[in-house]
Amino acid sequence: MILDEIVAARAPWSTILRAGQSLQIIDLKGNQAVDTLFYAVTGDTVDPAGRYSAQATIAAQRNIFLTTGSVLRAADGRPLVTIVADEVGNHDTIAGACSKESNTLRYGHHTVHQHACAENFLAEAAKWGMGKRDIVSNVNFFMNVPVEADGTLGIVDGLSAPGKSLTVRADTDTLVLVSNCPQINNPCNGFDPTPVRMVITAP
Amino acid sequence: MTTASTDGARSHARSQASEASMRVPPLPDGVDGTRLVWAEAVPAESYASRVLGRGTRLRLSDPDGGACAHLLLFRADASWERLNVADTMKVPWQAYLGVGHPLLSDQGRLLATVVADSSGHHDLLCGLPPAGQPTMLLAAIKHGMDVRDVAPSATLFKGVRVEDSGALTFTGSAGPGAAVDLLIHLPVVVAVVNTAHPLDPQPAVTDLDIVAWRADEELTTPVNTDPEYLRALFNTESTWAAAQ
Numbered sequence: 092m093i094l095d096e097i098v099a100a101r102a103p104w105s106t107i108l109r110a111g112q113s114l115q116i117i118d119l120k121g122n123q124a125v126d127t128l129f130y131a132v133t134g135d136t137v138d139p140a141g142r143y144s145a146q147a148t149i150a151a152q153r154n155i156f157l158t159t160g161s162v163l164r165a166a167d168g169r170p171l172v173t174i175v176a177d178e179v180g181n182h183d184t185i186a187g188a189c190s191k192e193s194n195t196l197r198y199g200h201h202t203v204h205q206h207a208c209a210e211n212f213l214a215e216a217a218k219w220g221m222g223k224r225d226i227v228s229n230v231n232f233f234m235n236v237p238v239e240a241d242g243t244l245g246i247v248d249g250l251s252a253p254g255k256s257l258t259v260r261a262d263t264d265t266l267v268l269v270s271n272c273p274q275i276n277n278p279c280n281g282f283d284p285t286p287v288r289m290v291i292t293a294p
Numbered sequence: 295m296t297t298a299s300t301d302g303a304r305s306h307a308r309s310q311a312s313e314a315s316m317r318v319p320p321l322p323d324g325v326d327g328t329r330l331v332w333a334e335a336v337p338a339e340s341y342a343s344r345v346l347g348r349g350t351r352l353r354l355s356d357p358d359g360g361a362c363a364h365l366l367l368f369r370a371d372a373s374w375e376r377l378n379v380a381d382t383m384k385v386p387w388q389a390y391l392g393v394g395h396p397l398l399s400d401q402g403r404l405l406a407t408v409v410a411d412s413s414g415h416h417d418l419l420c421g422l423p424p425a426g427q428p429t430m431l432l433a434a435i436k437h438g439m440d441v442r443d444v445a446p447s448a449t450l451f452k453g454v455r456v457e458d459s460g461a462l463t464f465t466g467s468a469g470p471g472a473a474v475d476l477l478i479h480l481p482v483v484v485a486v487v488n489t490a491h492p493l494d495p496q497p498a499v500t501d502l503d504i505v506a507w508r509a510d511e512e513l514t515t516p517v518n519t520d521p522e523y524l525r526a527l528f529n530t531e532s533t534w535a536a537a538q
Contacts, residue, residue: 140441145380146421149462150492155419156460166444168424181460185389185419187380192402195529196385196522209400224442226400228380238456242390244383 094291100284101273103211105218107132108261111294113175116232117256120285122249124234124272126188126208128226129163129171130219132264137219141165141263145184145228155238156181157230163259170262178255183231185238186246188212189274198276211270219266231272232257234279248278260294319503322353332506336488338499343433343485345370346478348534349510352406353503354486355473356413356451360500362491363450364422366430366443367397367405370481373439375399379418379446385522389456391416394518396526397448397476403530406476409517413472415453415465421446423492433485450474451502452491464493477512479530 093112097119098104108114116125131141144166149155151164159177162170174182190209194202212226233251238244273284295309296302319333331350336342338360346352354363369375378400383389385398392414397406422430427444434443451472453465478484486504490497516527 144421144446146419146446147424150420150423153462153493154460155456155462166422166424166427185380186384187378190381190400190402192400192529193378193381193385193398196381196398196402196525200525223374224439228378228446237458238389238460242388242456244389245387246384 092290092292094289096289098269098271098287098289100271100286101206102271103215104269104271104289105215106267106291107135108172108265108267108291110261110263113258113260113292114267115256115258115290117254117288117290118233118251119253119288121253121255122233122251122281123285123287124274124279125232125287126270126272127230127232128212128268130266130268131165131169131171132266137221137266139225140167141169141171142225142227143171143229148184155185157184158182163230171265172259172261174257175260176258179233179251179257181235181250182257183234183236184228185244186231186234186236187228188270189272194276202276205275206273208270208272212268215268231279246277246279249281319355319505322505325507329507330505331508332504334504336486336502336504339429339489341429341433341485341487342504343436343483345481346484346506347481348479349508349513350478350506351409351509351512352476352478352484352506353473354450355503356467357470357503358500359467359470360498361488361502362452362499363502364426364430364487364489365448365450366445366485368437368443368483369399369405370483373437373443373483375401376443376445377405377448379448382448383418385526386520389418391418391448396518396523398526402526403533404479404526405482406478407517408474409477409512410473410475413451413468413474415451415468417449417452417454417491419454419462420449420492422487423490426487426489429487429489430485433487437483449491452494454493462493464491464495477509479513480534
């Protein structure tokens with residue numbers, strides 16, 4: 092074991108996962124969305140062209156849901172990490188991160204000063220020399236977003252439960268940028284943001 | 295005609311335009327020619343970009359049935375604010391583009407609204423194929439941007455549908471003659487690449503036509519009355535007014 096940390100409710104987190112290492116994300120209390128971005132790195136330096144692309148990932152596997160076997164890719168198609176274990180079944184990568192600004196549209200302007208994932212991403216990305224332009228559509232581990240036949244989509248009650256986990260293995264040296272989602276206006280965190288546990292192991 | 299001298303080379307260069315033919319998309323019916331701001335045909339594997347003002351109506355059309363328009367939008371005066379395809383699906387609770395659909399920025403504002411659509415074959419899920427990324431990058435670089443700005447894009451004239459399992463079905467094109475009109479709400483950089491959809495099993499890309507004209511009067515009539523849309527309109531209008 093290389094690392095075993097608790098990410099507090101509502102908090103950001105990041106680390107570099109070296110090629111071959113595995114990261115297990117444990118949903119300690121159940122139904123906690125873990126918004127995540129991946130960036131290829133050389134040493135500790137981010138390659139801006141090697142950031143996660145939800146669209147490239149979806150197109151390559153011809154499916155919107157992420158689960159065991161899903162290869163999470165950069166826009167040029169290169170693999171960043173692969174999901175090697177999943178106790179939940181499907182994870183979202185079309186609905187993006189919550190932000191103060193989009194909260195005003197979704198729930199009303201009274202929510203504009205609530206904490207949001209975009210704030211976590213920006214603050215944590217800055218530690219790695221990145222800015223707003225480096226933030227793109229992310230993965231939402233443990234978040235459930237079905238698309239109905241007429242295109243209606245939405246964040247609905249999660250499929251996860253206390254203690255369930257998901258594991259990714261790095262295909263290349265990869266920065267993992269996390270926002271432990273603070274959203275309280277929809278079911279993505281069961282209306283109660285909770286901590287998650289991160290465990291990194293060597294191959 | 296010799297090009298061994300500068301005089302000959304200049305004459306040769308200057309003779310070319312008068313001898314060439316170039317298809318320019320026609321002015322749409324009912325549009326006053328003095329309002330036209332852009333008319334360009336984009337061949338397969340090429341791209342185009344332009345700064346468009348607030349109140350422009352942008353028509354993208356597929357005259358021959360094989361166009362595939364991969365679209366990015368950036369605030370012209372603040373390019374770090376750009377199209378956010380996730381919010382563009384999540385906020386209106388709708389994955390499929392159609393009339394009334396907002397194209398939202400990451401700051402909760404309307405960059406554009408779909409105000410007409412005779413195609414219905416579009417896609418916000420798959421984006422550019424890896425082979426098209428360098429072309430979009432060129433468009434971004436010409437506006438002072440770089441690879442960080444080549445964000446997830448919207449794709450017009452080639453559709454996908456999502457099955458209950460999450461699997462994608464490619465639905466192809468609506469056929470020749472389809473068009474999509476966007477009303478531009480804030481000054482934007484529009485960047486469009488005409489290249490294959492990544493799930494197209496037999497891509498045969500044909501011209502993409504672009505026509506844009508002044509339509510400021512259309513800004514005063516919302517085409518969507520959903521509460522999320524009206525709040526996006528409020529954010530957009532108040533931001534614009536404050537900056538004047």
